[in-house]
Structures are given as structure tokens and as C-alpha cells.
Amino acid sequence: MATRVRPSVKKCLVIGGSGFLGRHLVEKLLDRGYAVSVFDIRQNYELPNVIFYQGDLCDKQALLSALKDVSLVFHCASPAPASDNRELFERVNIQGTGTVIQACKESGVKKMVLTSSASVVFEGTDIKNGTEGLPYAKKPIDYYTQTKIKQEKMVLEAYDSESGFLTVAIRPHGIFGPRDPQLVPILVDTARRGKMKFIIGDGTNLVDFTFVENVVHGHILAAERLKADSPICGKAYHITNDEPIRFWDFMSEILVGLGYPAPRYHLPYLFVYGLALLLWLLALLCSPLISFKPTFTPMRVALAGTHHYYSCERAKEDMGYSPVVTLKEGIKRTVESYPHLRQGA
Ligand SMILES: NC(=O)C1=CN([C@@H]2O[C@H](COP(=O)(O)OP(=O)(O)OC[C@H]3O[C@@H](n4cnc5c(N)ncnc54)[C@H](O)[C@@H]3O)[C@@H](O)[C@H]2O)C=CC1
Ligand SMILES: CC(C)=CCC[C@@H](C)[C@H]1CC[C@H]2C3=C(CC[C@]12C)[C@@]1(C)CCC(=O)C[C@@H]1CC3
Numbered sequence: 096m097a098t099r100v101r102p103s104v105k106k107c108l109v110i111g112g113s114g115f116l117g118r119h120l121v122e123k124l125l126d127r128g129y130a131v132s133v134f135d136i137r138q139n140y141e142l143p144n145v146i147f148y149q150g151d152l153c154d155k156q157a158l159l160s161a162l163k164d165v166s167l168v169f170h171c172a173s174p175a176p177a178s179d180n181r182e183l184f185e186r187v188n189i190q191g192t193g194t195v196i197q198a199c200k201e202s203g204v205k206k207m208v209l210t211s212s213a214s215v216v217f218e219g220t221d222i223k224n225g226t227e228g229l230p231y232a233k234k235p236i237d238y239y240t241q242t243k244i245k246q247e248k249m250v251l252e253a254y255d256s257e258s259g260f261l262t263v264a265i266r267p268h269g270i271f272g273p274r275d276p277q278l279v280p281i282l283v284d285t286a287r288r289g290k291m292k293f294i295i296g297d298g299t300n301l302v303d304f305t306f307v308e309n310v311v312h313g314h315i316l317a318a319e320r321l322k323a324d325s326p327i328c329g330k331a332y333h334i335t336n337d338e339p340i341r342f343w344d345f346m347s348e349i350l351v352g353l354g355y356p357a358p359r360y361h362l363p364y365l366f367v368y369g370l371a372l373l374l375w376l377l378a379l380l381c382s383p384l385i386s387f388k389p390t391f392t393p394m395r396v397a398l399a400g401t402h403h404y405y406s407c408e409r410a411k412e413d414m415g416y417s418p419v420v421t422l423k424e425g426i427k428r429t430v431e432s433y434p435h436l437r438q439g440a
Contacts, residue, residue: 106130107318108165110152110195111172113139115275116210116267116310120169121145123311134161135172153191155198162202167318170195170250171210176239177277188242189249196253199260206261206321208314211247213268213303213333213405214240219397223301225405227266227331236394247331254329261321264331265313268405272307272425273432279349283436286355290390294343295400296364301339303404306425309418310334316414325413332410338422339404345426352430354438364400371396 107124111117112133118140124131125144132146134157141147150157152172162168170192174183192209199207216222216229219236231248235241247264254262271278285291313334320327347357374389381387410416420428434440 105167106132106165107167107169108132108134108161110134110158110168110170111210112145112169113137113147114171115272115277116270116307117169117171118274119272119307120171120311120314123308123315127315132161132165134158151191153186153194155194158195158198159202162198162204165202165204167206167208168195168199168204169208169210169314169318171314173210173243174239175277176237179238181238184238184242188239188246192246192249196249200253200258205259206318207250207253207263208318208321209247209250209262209264210310210314211250211264211266211331212240212243213266213335213403215244215247215266215331217403219394219401221300221402223402223404225333225403227333227409236397251329251331256323256328259323261323261325261328263317263321263327263329265310265317266331266333266405267305267310267313268333268335268403269302269304270307270310271304272429275307275429279353279429279433279436282346282349283353283355283433285390286350288390291346291350291355291358293360293362293367294358295362295367295396297361298341298343300342300400300402301404302342302345302398302402303335303339304345304422304425305334305336306418306420306422306429308420308425309336312419313410313414313416316410316416320414327413330409330413332414332416333405333407334410334416335405335407336418336420336422336425337407338418340422342399348426349430352426353433353436364396367391367400368393368396 112121113135134148138147148161218232218234231244250262371391371393
């Protein structure tokens, strides 16, 4: 049952609002006076004034109930990249996003903001200050990214100035912050298993890590700038901290902040990449007999050993974006938010 909302209050739906980014977005939208509902396949928290619709975004009827009187939709739902489930990525990110678009159009939703990913242009080789002018990856690094490319294209192509259905895509990179279920937990788990001793390559590769509140800020700016005559309609925008950092310095700061030693010994990039490829092949060949998931996948090694940072000039120019939390402050807040993952805890 939806609550009645004053006409002046902007009513929005966050699809994927139970997730890491989604929940931060919901909290900020509430602060800013929006009336917020969440649509997600799971519900893992409660907040006063937030209505939860539990359902699968591939189910149009379920979406239609949640979209009643909604004018703005944020779509930040996706299966986790680590699930590595091709069929699930295709069903949710491609077919499901098609269903979301149809349901939005049928319900008279005016604006849709998609959470895409900067990785849609990444092929596992260096990207330095990449702009939105880069072509989509011809050989995406994994199935997840392959479906994120199709998803982004679908949402941007759904922009229709005649009917007034306005869309925009935000491309974050390396989101981190309190409650992230991926980055810090994977890192700490690897450290606890004694596998965080090595630096892949010379350790100078620069990467974007983006504090979650900056990603939220980019989404809300995009929603508020999405108007009929706006240059942002039908376009994609990188949202980063605008402070590329060495991948291994970032990892070390988090590790040391949590009481673990920083990695020290260097291994040649091509050697580790080759090893990861071999392990991946072995896991594939053995899969009918035993199943094992190597820590060092080729994709992870590429992420850890290459440059991949992006320009957010276009977001600055078209939306007035600038990060609201510095990298230093973001790292501090993140470390403080994981007392249970500290060494010895
Ligand atoms: N975490 C990161 O570093 C980055 C994330 N992104 C994108 O940001 C978005 C949010 O990511 P996170 O918050 O990190 O992920 P998350 O896994 O914490 O949140 C995703 C949410 O989507 C929901 N969901 C999944 N399948 C669903 C379905 N069939 N129907 C309804 N809800 C469903 C999940 O239950 C979850 O609550 C995703 O679209 C992801 O591709 C993009 C770049 C980087
Ligand atoms: C910038 C960006 C796209 C970050 C994405 C988050 C994850 C892909 C990374 C978070 C922790 C990282 C990590 C590794 C690879 C990339 C991550 C999973 C390693 C497995 C790389 C090889 C190692 O030496 C251990 C690393 C642990 C942490």
C-alpha cells in the first residue's frame, strides 16, 4: 500500500534500493525531502517513511504496483559480479531492464536514472583519463560487463523527447564506503588467508575508487538536471572521486587502517596474468568433477595491474558535478565503519 504524498513532494522509486549503493541513495533522497519507495528482490532494512516492494524486476505486474504515482525511477539493481552467472546477468540486466523501461512508460514515469558502470569501455588494458567518447568494449572483461553494456544502450535509446520519457546513465567506478559487501570484505578475506603479500606489476597503476556518497550525489544531480531541454538526456556520465590513486596504495591504506600489513613483494604482471589464465582453464576443465573458485582470476588481475581511471569533466560541465567527499575522508570513514573486520577482531 502506497502512502499519500503531498503534490509538492517528489515521489521516486529506487529499484535495487536494498543494495549497497541503493540504500545510501535512499537515505540521501529522504534527507532531501523526496518521498521514496524501494523495489528489490530482498528487504534487509527498514526505514520510517520508506515503502518496500519486494519483487523481481523481471516481473512487470510487480513493478507496475510499485510505480503508481511515481515520476522518477533510479535503477541500480543488478546481480553481483562475483556470482559469475551468465544466464542470471542476461535475465536481470537485459530482459529485466527491458521490462523496467516498459513498465515505466506504461505508468507515466517521466525520468529514469540508470546506474551503469565505467567498465563498459574497459577491455583489460590501460585507460587513462578515459572520456565518455570511448567506444563500448568489444571484448568486455566478463559476462557481467557484457550485460551492463547492453543495459546502458537500452536505457539511453529509450529516451524519447516526444513522449517526454527522459533517461540518463551514471557510470561509477570502484564504489567503496560503509556497508560495501564487496571491496573491503574481499580484501580482508584475502589478507586473512595470507594472500595479500604481493603487488602485481610495479605498483604504479592508477585507478578510480569512488566514495559512495559521491556516486549518490551524481545520481541525484542527474535526476534534478533531467529536463526536456537538458543536454544530459540520453547520455552517459562518469562519476568518480576525480582523484585517481595507485591501486596498491588504496589497498594498502585500507589494509593498514584495519591493522593488516601492506603488500610488499612485486610479481611481474604478465606472469601473474598467465598464471590466472591457467588456473581459470584448470577450473573449467575440472568443473564436471570438482568446483573451485580461484582468488586470482584474469579479470581481477587485470583490475589490479592496469591503469583504469576516467575523466568526469562532462559531468562537471553538464550537471555541475564535483565530489562532495575527498578520497582521504572517504577512506577514513570506510575504515572506521568496519570494526568487525579489524585484525584480531
Ligand atoms: N559496487 C561497485 O563498485 C559498482 C557498482 N556498479 C553498479 O551499481 C549498481 C549497484 O551496485 P551495488 O550497490 O554495489 O550492488 P548490490 O549487490 O549491493 O545491490 C544490488 C541490488 O539489486 C538487487 N537485485 C538483484 N537482482 C534483482 C532483481 N532481479 N530484482 C530486484 N532487485 C534485484 C539486489 O537484491 C541488491 O539489493 C549495480 O547496477 C552495479 O552494476 C557500477 C560500478 C561499480
Ligand atoms: C576499481 C575497481 C573496479 C574495483 C572493483 C572492486 C573489486 C574488483 C576489487 C576489490 C578488491 C580487489 C582485490 C583484487 C582484485 C580486484 C578486487 C576484487 C585482488 C584479488 C587482486 C590480486 C591480489 O593480489 C589480491 C587482491 C585482493 C583485492
